[in-house]
Amino acid sequence: MDVMKFAKKEIAAMQQGMTSRVSVAPTPGMINLGAGDPDFNQPEFINKAVYEAMKAGHTHYAFGGDPEFKAAIAEYYQKYGVTVDPSSQVLIESGGSQAIFRAFGAILDPGDEIVIQDPAYQGYNQPAAYFGASIKHANMTKDENGTFRPDMDNIRAAITGKTKALLICNPDNPCGAVYTQKELEQIAEIAVEKDIVVIADEIYTEYVWGGREHLPIINLPDMWERTMVLMSFSKTFAWTGCRAGYIIAGPELMKVINGVPIGICSMPVPFQKAGTLALKEGWDFVAEMRAEFKKRIDYFVPRLNEIEGITCPMPEGAFYTFVDISELNVPSVDFAREFFHHEKVRCAPGTQYGPNSEGHIRFALVKPVEDLEEVAVRLERFTKDLPQKAPTAFP
Ligand SMILES: Cc1ncc(COP(=O)(O)O)c(C=O)c1O
Numbered sequence: 164m165d166v167m168k169f170a171k172k173e174i175a176a177m178q179q180g181m182t183s184r185v186s187v188a189p190t191p192g193m194i195n196l197g198a199g200d201p202d203f204n205q206p207e208f209i210n211k212a213v214y215e216a217m218k219a220g221h222t223h224y225a226f227g228g229d230p231e232f233k234a235a236i237a238e239y240y241q242k243y244g245v246t247v248d249p250s251s252q253v254l255i256e257s258g259g260s261q262a263i264f265r266a267f268g269a270i271l272d273p274g275d276e277i278v279i280q281d282p283a284y285q286g287y288n289q290p291a292a293y294f295g296a297s298i299k300h301a302n303m304t305k306d307e308n309g310t311f312r313p314d315m316d317n318i319r320a321a322i323t324g325k326t327k328a329l330l331i332c333n334p335d336n337p338c339g340a341v342y343t344q345k346e347l348e349q350i351a352e353i354a355v356e357k358d359i360v361v362i363a364d365e366i367y368t369e370y371v372w373g374g375r376e377h378l379p380i381i382n383l384p385d386m387w388e389r390t391m392v393l394m395s396f397s398k399t400f401a402w403t404g405c406r407a408g409y410i411i412a413g414p415e416l417m418k419v420i421n422g423v424p425i426g427i428c429s430m431p432v433p434f435q436k437a438g439t440l441a442l443k444e445g446w447d448f449v450a451e452m453r454a455e456f457k458k459r460i461d462y463f464v465p466r467l468n469e470i471e472g473i474t475c476p477m478p479e480g481a482f483y484t485f486v487d488i489s490e491l492n493v494p495s496v497d498f499a500r501e502f503f504h505h506e507k508v509r510c511a512p513g514t515q516y517g518p519n520s521e522g523h524i525r526f527a528l529v530k531p532v533e534d535l536e537e538v539a540v541r542l543e544r545f546t547k548d549l550p551q552k553a554p555t556a557f558p
Contacts, residue, residue, distance in 0.1 A: 173273075173293050190507055194534050194541075196526040197509035199336065199483065201401040203455075206448050209400070209437050216436035225435065228255035228428045232435040235442040236409050240392075243368070243379045251414040254421060257406040257429040259366045259395030264290045266362050266391045266410060268423040271296035276325040277362075278318060281517030282311055282485070284336045284364070299326065302519040303338065309476040309487060311338035315349050322353070328360040329353070334367040334377065334480025337516050337525040341375045341479040351383040360416075361386065366395040366408075367481040369449055370456060375479055381411065388413035391420065398482075399449060400441050406430065407438050456482040459528040459535055466539045472546055482528045485513075489522030491549060499524055506541035 167175050216222075221229075233249035240247050247253060256262040263286060271277060273295025279287050281300040291298050301321040303311035318329060331350060333342040342350075354361045361380055368377040381390040396407035407430050412420055430438075460477070463484060467475040472490040488498055495512035502508055502524075513523030528535065 171293075173295050177289065177292055193503075193507045193509065194530055194538055195509040196528070196530060196538065197511055198529070199398065199527040200403045200529055201398060201452060201482075202529045202531075203401040203448075203452050205401055205405070205441075206445065209441050209445060212437035212440045213433045216433035221432045221436050223432065225428055225432045228253070228430070229432060229435040229439070232439045233409075235439045236394075236411075239442050240379075240394075240411055243377060243382070245379050245382050245411070247411055248414065252411055252417055254410040254412075254417060255428050255430050255435065256395075256408040256410060256425075258397055258403075258408040259364070259393055260286055260408075261406075261425065261429060262393040262395065262408045262410050263287060263362075263364070264293075265420055265423045265425055266393060267291055267294055267296070269391075269420040270327050270360055272327075274325065275327045276323060278321045278326055278329040278359075279517075280313060280318070280331070281519035282335075282338050282513070282523070283330070283516055284332055285515050287330060296327070299323070300517055300519065301329075302517075303340075309474060310340050310479065311335075311485070312340050313342065313346055313350065315346075315353065318350070318353060322357050322359065326357065326359050328362050330362045330364065331380070332364040332367075333380070334365075334371055336367060336481050337483050337511070337520070337523075338485045339476070339478025339481055339483060341371050342378065342380075344378055347378055347380045347383060351380055351386050354389055355385045359389070361390045362393065363390055364393045366393065366398055368394075369399045370453060370482055371480045372457060372460065373477070373479060377480070381413075388416050391416065396438060396441070400445055401448075401452060402441075405434055405437075407434060455531075456528060459530075459532055460484070462532050463526070463528060463535045463539070466535070467542075470539070470543050470546060473542070484526045484528065486524050486526065487522060488524055491546060493549065495521055495524055502542070502545055506545050508538050508541055 233253040236253050237247040237249040267290045271294040275296040276299050278299050278301050281302050299321040301317040304314040306312050363380050371377050392411040394409050396402040464475050464477050475484050475486045499510050499512040511525040513520035
């Protein structure tokens with residue numbers, strides 16, 4: 164039976180069974196730097212808090228989310244100089260992915276356009292397609308350090324009369340840029356002039372390097388009612404499996420976002436209770452993770468740059484290296500596939516992040532330095548006699 168005849172047309176139009184996230188079965192000797200899943204387990208006091216909350220009977224409906232959790236979120240975001248009313252400006256989500264879905268669902272009609280930069284995290288593509296909207300890419304351009312940055316001319320050029328929103332990821336996955344005050348001001352100016360929404364994916368705010376600071380675009384003039392801030396516990400608290408996230412927006416815009424009928428509140432109440440505790444007492448754990456990621460970056464980036472044909476800028480934020488392999492003259496998909504085939508190292512091909520990202524691969528630094536040392540050895544070996552490895556892939 165052809166079940167696709169039942170499918171919503173946007174789903175049918177997407178490749179069947181396509182998903183942006185797939186788990187990879189373990190292979191002996193594999194070093195998986197593919198997905199951005201931090202290799203830290205959440206601390207025991209947070210695990211216990213989930214059970215304690217259940218024992219205390221916090222197992223009932225919490226319509227609109229637990230007020231205590233929302234207050235803790237508002238207090239946390241205050242650290243970026245943003246004052247948020249927890250009841251009208253915080254919406255609980257089960258992770259960043261759902262925050263994306265809800266944000267898009269609130270504003271995108273079939274035929275609308277959303278401007279997404281390239282490179283960009285691939286998890287924006289399917290939700291946009293699901294709502295029948297099309298993505299217009301605004302290519303980022305490299306600065307003198309080789310870091311992809313937002314390009315205001317390209318952003319302007321991508322905006323049309325059908326554009327509803329511009330998406331920014333700050334700090335950026337995959338390319339590691341942390342937006343400057345000037346860049347944010349320029350983007351805000353464009354958003355106000357073109358009268359569009361800015362969706363600011365800020366899930367890597369806790370990982371900002373080199374003395375930089377995270378600056379929230381929502382705080383700029385006239386941005387309050389046209390910005391949706393998407394946040395997640397996944398990277399902040401290594402909480403990828405427990406699913407926690409939230410959206411912050413102005414009260415009027417929040418009413419619109421709230422109109423997307425996701426359900427009662429999609430994060431289990433005991434986890435909301437544990438989330439409150441994490442926001443109050445989890446910062447030593449975050450500091451440990453941050454120090455470890457920094458150690459990995461400080462080791463891996465210079466080591467990558469020693470390898471012939473490869474260059475890699477120091478990320479300004481997040482915990483990825485976006486490596487330029489263009490000199491090797493190999494499509495990134497072939498490179499990633501054959502690197503895994505020959506050396507059992509998983510990385511993400513640049514084209515996963517858009518056509519402008521060809522010539523790059525991304526490593527998520529979710530393994531300790533000892534593993535990264537081994538990855539560098541394998542990468543060096545792999546790139547040395549690359550064309551012989553798979554003559555069909557490397558004409
Ligand atoms: C930029 C960005 N946004 C959103 C997400 C999705 O977050 P979550 O895992 O909480 O659904 C990710 C996950 O890797 C991401 O990198």
